Amino acid sequence: MKFGKKTAFAALVAASALVFAGCAGGGDVIEEGSGGDGGSGDGEMYIALVSKGFQHQFWQAVKQGAEEKAEELGVRITFEGPAAETEIAQQLEMLTSAIDKNPNAIAYAALDPEACVAPLEQAKSKDIPVVYFDAPCNGDVGLSLAATDSKVAGALAAEHMAELIGGEGEVAIVGHSQINSTGVERRDGFVEKMEADFPDIEIVDIQYGDGDHLKSADIAKTLIAAHPDLKGIYGTNEGSAIGVVNAVNELGLEKGKITIVGFDSGAAQINAIKDGTMAGAITQDPIGIGAQVVQAAYDAANGDSVDEFYDTGSYWYDSTNLEDENIAAVLYE
Numbered sequence: 146m147k148f149g150k151k152t153a154f155a156a157l158v159a160a161s162a163l164v165f166a167g168c169a170g171g172g173d174v175i176e177e178g179s180g181g182d183g184g185s186g187d188g189e190m191y192i193a194l195v196s197k198g199f200q201h202q203f204w205q206a207v208k209q210g211a212e213e214k215a216e217e218l219g220v221r222i223t224f225e226g227p228a229a230e231t232e233i234a235q236q237l238e239m240l241t242s243a244i245d246k247n248p249n250a251i252a253y254a255a256l257d258p259e260a261c262v263a264p265l266e267q268a269k270s271k272d273i274p275v276v277y278f279d280a281p282c283n284g285d286v287g288l289s290l291a292a293t294d295s296k297v298a299g300a301l302a303a304e305h306m307a308e309l310i311g312g313e314g315e316v317a318i319v320g321h322s323q324i325n326s327t328g329v330e331r332r333d334g335f336v337e338k339m340e341a342d343f344p345d346i347e348i349v350d351i352q353y354g355d356g357d358h359l360k361s362a363d364i365a366k367t368l369i370a371a372h373p374d375l376k377g378i379y380g381t382n383e384g385s386a387i388g389v390v391n392a393v394n395e396l397g398l399e400k401g402k403i404t405i406v407g408f409d410s411g412a413a414q415i416n417a418i419k420d421g422t423m424a425g426a427i428t429q430d431p432i433g434i435g436a437q438v439v440q441a442a443y444d445a446a447n448g449d450s451v452d453e454f455y456d457t458g459s460y461w462y463d464s465t466n467l468e469d470e471n472i473a474a475v476l477y478e
Contacts (some may be wrong), residue, residue, distance in 0.1 A: 179404035191220050192442045193219065193243035194252040195236065196226035197325070201356070201383045202411040203431050206477040208277070210435025211252075227253075231355045235258045235262060250442035253412050255277040256325055262286075278438035280326040289451040291437035293429045295327050297336020298408070298459035299381075303343070305461055306335075306377050306406045309424050313345035316404075317368045319389055321356035321382040328353075331381040331408060347420020349375065354385055354434045357377035357411050366396060369403065377404035386426060391415045410462075412478040417430050418464055424429070425463030430475045433457040436457075 161406035192212055196204050207361060208224045219339050223243070227235040233256045241264050243251055250272055255261050262284040269286045277290040278304050318335065322328030332351065339346050340427040354361030365388055367377055378384030379452050385440065386407030393403050400421040407414050417423035441451045462472045 191250045192222045192250045193248040194224045195239050197254045198230040199226045206431035207435040210432035211439045214436035214439040240264050249446040250274045252438045252442045255282040258283045289441040291455040293459050294456045295330035296334035298427050299331040300338035303338035305334040307327040307343045309404045310376040315349045317379040318351040319380045319385045319387045322354045356384035358384045358388040361385045362392040365392035366388040379406045383409035387413045410476045430457045
């Protein structure tokens with residue numbers, strides 16, 4: 146199914162500060178919930194969620210939204226993901242295991258949109274409805290996608306980058322994936338916006354750090370060395386952006402010499418914005434994504450109709466609006 150951007154879902158607003166479980170460490174796989182086969186003996190609905198990972202605060206926020214919605218609906222969920230977003234084989238093992246449990250529905254965020262086609266065909270053969278969050282699988286199994294419109298978000302990042310550097314100069318991109326849809330669309334939205342509206346800005350290079358802050362930092366250092374006139378760098382996810390921040394700090398560059406525009410939130414990016422190392426970033430509504438995908442899975446399991454696409458929104462934040470009520474609600478630390 147090709148998920149069109151036709152239905153907007155109002156972003157959920159968190160009423161209080163987010164409190165999260167600790168990050169996974171040492172390559173551990175995080176799994177929440179009691180596991181076991183499909184619904185419990187008392188007829189309780191069971192929904193299995195398989196995410197892209199658990200090492201970034203974004204996924205902890207998605208998990209929080211999913212758990213809150215599950216409690217509201219009175220359903221049981223499990224939420225798991227690989228230790229890193231490069232571990233496609235591990236994610237597929239989790240997906241296969243989830244299918245074997247015969248849940249009432251499966252919610253899936255694809256790391257590789259092709260590798261997941263065959264397992265999800267198995268889910269279809271078992272009449273298990275499938276919905277997606279953050280990034281879909283190819284094929285025609287999925288009924289719905291709850292996600293940020295990543296091309297719109299990438300274009301928003303480009304607009305702010307262009308304004309910040311005065312509409313001209315050289316910029317580069319440190320991406321997190323050439324495979325999954327979020328990496329591709331956040332990159333393409335940025336590139337297409339620059340080419341269409343800012344002809345005096347040149348994107349001199351695009352490199353990929355797999356969302357790993359160490360690899361992304363090395364890439365950023367190389368880009369800065371290769372392009373002495375570089376005005377800005379765009380990091381397409383949390384790990385990418387923090388890698389760029391770490392690179393400029395390690396190089397001892399004056400704050401603001403390189404305009405850094407990030408993506409996602411988290412304490413490290415917020416602190417970098419507060420101290421002037423990062424200009425600003427695009428945040429999503431991960432709590433809204435988690436809540437919406439559980440609602441869609443619940444509806445699908447009950448045989449109710451679901452919308453093809455739920456756009457949970459994207460927002461620019463910087464030092465001027467960090468305390469704004471609506472922005473604070475979609476920042477995750």
